[in-house]
Amino acid sequence: MSMNKICIIGGGPAGLSSAIKAAESGFDVKLYEMGEIGDNVRCAEGFIDTLNLLEKPEAGIRFKVKEMLVRCSDETYKLDVSPIRLWMIDRREWQRHLADKARSLGVEILENYPVTPDILKKMKDEYLWIIDGSGVIPVTSRLYNFQWFYTKNCGVTFQYLIEGDFTFLHEKILAGLEPRYTGYYWIFPKGTYQANVGIGILKYEGQVLRHELDRILEKEGLTRDYGYTIKQAIGGLCPNVIPHKVVYDNIILIGDACGLTSPFHGGGIDLACISGKVAVEAVLEERVDTYKQELLKIIGDKLSLEQELVNFWEAAGFELVNRLLKRFSKYKKFPYLIMNPAKYSQQLITLLKILKNTEGKSKRVH
Ligand SMILES: Cc1cc2nc3c(=O)[nH]c(=O)nc-3n(C[C@H](O)[C@H](O)[C@H](O)COP(=O)(O)OP(=O)(O)OC[C@H]3O[C@@H](n4cnc5c(N)ncnc54)[C@H](O)[C@@H]3O)c2cc1C
Structure with missing residues (x-):
């Protein structure tokens, strides 16, 4: 086994970001994609860089989103999102661009190559590290029998x-x-x-x-x-829940395979890209055992605050959420509170506390 060989499964945002980072770091990288790059996209194609950690997409941008309309009962609230890094993109075009970039850095991309659990077993002997960005339900879970975890912990669309x-x-x-x-x-x-x-x-x-x-x-x-x-x-x-274990022998889970979409709005492109890079850094610095901790240092606050928002939403019910939108949607910082909660964590926690105390619970309407 060459100590420099990394295998990546999946040509989505997670796998491609990982491949680029690995090639830039000097690894010999092979990426296996079951279809053709950009073919198997399940996404509304809103690219939101919630943590301000990513580059603006280099290809595929359809437009910069300036306003978000929120329809609730008979009202439509207008949120000014022009300062937020949010674009509508064509993922196929964007991913193909990323694949070209990866190839230009020396990544070998094998398309129409589905990795089965049996193939994965063999790959484990061939590669130093395997990075699994095969989305949901990932091939690693089929080899180690934890597919159930994803269907139990997810939003459905x-x-x-x-x-x-x-x-x-x-x-x-x-x-x-x-x-x-x-x-x-x-x-x-x-x-x-x-x-x-x-x-x-x-x-x-x-x-x-x-x-x-x-x-x-x-x-x-x-x-x-x-x-x-x-x-x-x-x-x-x-x-939307990170599995307890994210490294199986020499396999590292990234992106959706690592349970990484926002519990609040389901967005996962940004988390896929971030986790892909963090996984490669962990390999590079020979500290894969701390991969999950390193990842949580970056995205942990965001995920827990978003979960708080969901808990609040569930407890408060629709009518209260509607009243809150009416009251707060005109404030300039409001879009940040809901789209980039980690950045305004203190304000958000204080706001949720006040609301819980002053508004009380209202019954959910069915
Ligand atoms: C309906 C819907 C709408 C969404 N809208 C948004 C949105 O607007 N904004 C946002 O940020 N997020 C959105 N998401 C979430 C987002 O699409 C995912 O979080 C993101 O695609 C995860 O990237 P990934 O690379 O981990 O996985 P994927 O994008 O799923 O990529 C996995 C890749 O692996 C390949 N693959 C799978 N199995 C194998 C195998 N065995 N061997 C080889 N290759 C394999 C697949 O073909 C695919 O190319 C949405 C999700 C859904 C379902």
Whole structure:
């Protein structure tokens, strides 16, 4: 076994970021992707750099998001997100660009190469380290039998790609809250004539998401009658708890495989990129046993505050959340509180405490 050989599984944001970092650090890198790079994307394609740690995407940007509309009951709140590092991107284009960059640094990318548990077993002898960025459900969990962990600890989503006139959301994205579930729906345009329209439920209670989304399309006027056409439907899990163990022998989990999406909004592109890089640093500095700790130093506060927000949301119920939006959405810092909670952790904790005490609990409306 060469001491310099690293194998990466998965050509998503986690695997590609890891591959680039590993090649830049002088490793001999092979990346295995089961399809073709950019083909297997399950995403609303909002790239948000919540911790200000990433480069602006070098390719695939559709537009910088300037405003976020939040629909709640009959109200629509407007949040100014222009200072927040949030772009709508085309992930296929972005990932292909990252793959080209990786290749130019010497990474060998093998496409149409699904890594099975048996192949993974053999790879363990061949490579010094294997970095598993194969998303949910990752191949490592199939070898070590912990697939159940991901289905137990995740948000559940369903999304359509819709064609039609989205000029009403020029430089904007829309998120909608409803009393029927803890979660939200989104309309994320990819330009003027296409949008990802989906629903994500943070605590899944057996809802049929396709039916829920069809109802939302009616409500938002995004049906055939108004000139909108569904082009594609996808479902997907957003794993939001980090497994107790993130290193299995010489395999390191990154990105979704490491349970890394926001418990609050399901975003995981940023966490995938960060974890991919941190994993390589751990290998480089020969301290893989502290990989999880190092990762938590960077993203731990963000994740726990986001979990706090979800707990608050669940306890408070829809009506109170609506009242809070009414009261606070006009404040300039409000978008930061919900999209970059770690940066404003003290303010957020104080606010949640005050609200818990003053507003009390209101019953959830079904
Ligand atoms: C509907 C939906 C909407 C979302 N919207 C957003 C959003 O707007 N913004 C955001 O930040 N996050 C969003 N997310 C989350 C985000 O998509 C993920 O967190 C992110 O893609 C994780 O990146 P990853 O590289 O870990 O995994 P993935 O992007 O899933 O990449 C894994 C790659 O590994 C490959 N692969 C899988 N198995 C194997 C195997 N056995 N062998 C070889 N290759 C394999 C796959 O083909 C894929 O290319 C959304 C998720 C869903 C489900």
